[in-house]
Amino acid sequence: MSPLIEFRGVTKSFGGTAALSDVDLAVEAGEVFAVIGHSGAGKSTLVRLVNALEKVTSGSLLVDGVDITTLPERRLREVRLGIGMVFQQFNLFRSRTVFANVAYPLKVAGWAKADRAERVTELLNFVGLVDKAWQYPDQLSGGQKQRVGIARALATNPRILLADEATSALDPETTGEVLRLLKRVNTEFGVTIVVITHEMEVVREIADRVAVLEGGRVVEVGPLHEVFADPRQRITQRFVQTVLRDRPDAEALARLRERHPGRLVTARLRDDQRIGAVLSAAGSRGVRFEVVHGAVRELGAASFGSLTLELVGPDDGVAEVVAGLRAVTEVEEVGR
Numbered sequence: 001m002s003p004l005i006e007f008r009g010v011t012k013s014f015g016g017t018a019a020l021s022d023v024d025l026a027v028e029a030g031e032v033f034a035v036i037g038h039s040g041a042g043k044s045t046l047v048r049l050v051n052a053l054e055k056v057t058s059g060s061l062l063v064d065g066v067d068i069t070t071l072p073e074r075r076l077r078e079v080r081l082g083i084g085m086v087f088q089q090f091n092l093f094r095s096r097t098v099f100a101n102v103a104y105p106l107k108v109a110g111w112a113k114a115d116r117a118e119r120v121t122e123l124l125n126f127v128g129l130v131d132k133a134w135q136y137p138d139q140l141s142g143g144q145k146q147r148v149g150i151a152r153a154l155a156t157n158p159r160i161l162l163a164d165e166a167t168s169a170l171d172p173e174t175t176g177e178v179l180r181l182l183k184r185v186n187t188e189f190g191v192t193i194v195v196i197t198h199e200m201e202v203v204r205e206i207a208d209r210v211a212v213l214e215g216g217r218v219v220e221v222g223p224l225h226e227v228f229a230d231p232r233q234r235i236t237q238r239f240v241q242t243v244l245r246d247r248p249d250a251e252a253l254a255r256l257r258e259r260h261p262g263r264l265v266t267a268r269l270r271d272d273q274r275i276g277a278v279l280s281a282a283g284s285r286g287v288r289f290e291v292v293h294g295a296v297r298e299l300g301a302a303s304f305g306s307l308t309l310e311l312v313g314p315d316d317g318v319a320e321v322v323a324g325l326r327a328v329t330e331v332e333e334v335g336r
């Protein structure tokens, strides 16, 4: 099956400066695909190309097998009807009720009044806001506003939902609620979701696959568990680190050093990399170990993380234990 959204060698320049350079990406139907990057990496530009608010400078962009870069405006409107958008600042009409906000795209699409009312009620039920139908956006919390935004985006039954920093204005707890709602949109309605974010926690909560964007280029892409377990690019490692906090930062390291004078090593943990046997055997070499820092998380069916260990004992014994660890996993010396 061909991908639902496909970038083929897409470059987008603004006045000679490339916001996106030679991007290849394929989003499969039914998945939640996250695009992560720092401010200015080109994330919003990527979204604006998919819903044809901007035109590619070169390359092609296929939505459901159709190259939208060559479509006339009339046909682009049809493509846009199949794409819902959720925004960071919600973009609700403040002067209209919740009901009218959700009904708006149906009105534009020419739905009859009775059909609109039925559909809006269905959507408000889905997002849990039926009791707020006659309130105005200013009377709602941020999380409620975004739930209205999601209901509105789904009104015309789009196959694709683009969520551009949809949770960036929300506190962590509300972020979790909104992400769980988006996940339900994906699993219950089969809507393909592209999530744009600068937060790895968002990626971890919701994505099936993730692409890392840096300076307008895709520098890493893969299934969530692979990218988390084995981030290859420095930028990806830093993003993963923001979620896992499994390695001591400079300050933590300085504190650890004061209390733990032995040799400190950080060993990566994955389901297929077992360090238990190596550590059990350390005693027979006269080596003691302490776990001084670390974190292990589960992601789907896999566990990953890392542990920082202090090894104390005769130098050759410690060296043997480190070699034993290196034989089964990746090991980094810490602060030597």
Ligand SMILES: Nc1ncnc2c1ncn2[C@@H]1O[C@H](COP(=O)(O)OP(=O)(O)OP(=O)(O)O)[C@@H](O)[C@H]1O
Pocket (backbone or CB within 6 Å): 014, 018, 019, 037, 038, 039, 040, 041, 042, 043, 044, 045, 046
């Ligand atoms: N309409 C435009 N005109 C000129 N330059 C633009 C335009 N839109 C984006 N850019 C530039 O393209 C680059 C990528 O911007 P983009 O908004 O896509 O990044 P982003 O990753 O979404 O960042 P942010 O999260 O800050 O919005 C930036 O250098 C930006 O200044």
